[in-house]
Amino acid sequence: MAKNLIILCILLLHFSALTVASEESDEFFSKKISSLQSFKNEKLTHLHFYFHDIVTAKNPTAVRVAEATMTNASSTFFGAVSMMDDPLTVAPELSSKMVGRAQGIYAEMPIVGGSGVFRFARGYAQAKTYSWNPKTGNAVVEYNVYVLHY
Template sequence: MAGSWRQLREKVSNLNFYFHDTVSGQNVTAVQVASAPSTNASSTFFGTVMVIDDLLTEGPDLTSKLLGRAQGLYAMTSQEDIQLLMAVTYVFQSGEFNGSTLAVVGHNAVFNKVREMPIVGGSGKFRLARGYALAHTYSFDLTTGNAIVHYNATVLHY
């Protein structure tokens, strides 16, 4: 049986979903857990660390089909611009990939039109996954800080 994994055929999956980052209002899904003494004086919120349990949905509306959750953290890592380091696991809870996960760790320059982040692993149907996720802000409320981000992920897996 040794080496039998090599006989598996690699697949490519393309996933589209919406990530709902709710930092204020009802049903908050992102909470600040740390900051630096200088964070409040920073125009980029440098030093802020947020822990998330955001909804992943099929469409941009919260009432659209729930696909899973984005669980992990992001930190504000730039003193010059609003940029994040994201360490997030997409936990799929329905459909073809129910019970599977994808791990994303990388840089997110949130005000760029499109951001590319690496997929560095996964579990379940995404075991040995690698690939990339393209993020595009669907909506961002400057008053509340709440955002909806469209993700298009290309995943290579067995």
């Protein structure tokens, strides 16, 4: 179950398709569904894990791919966008049991969907820095994630 969350947790995966629904829409492109009977039993899941963001190593798990002109002058690196493939563990130590990987882009933290039991999921993540090395930029972040799903 936690591995399915990796796709949705912390990731800013936007599958954007701008469409205008109308009565004349192409039936093969879109179709109005009148009843969603299988969506009645919504559940709330709380997940707790540690996110290991390693930016300075032989094999980093996160790489900055874009930044604003003022990003490096900001103490919070405001304006930075990074790609990541970060390990998620049950405890703050990297050697603790890995429960999944966070893969994608990070700049904000909405939960916008997923796969498996987290299909059509929505929710939010609360992040708290557990440790951060200002010389390397490497960090361990504690997450509490609340996901509504069916």
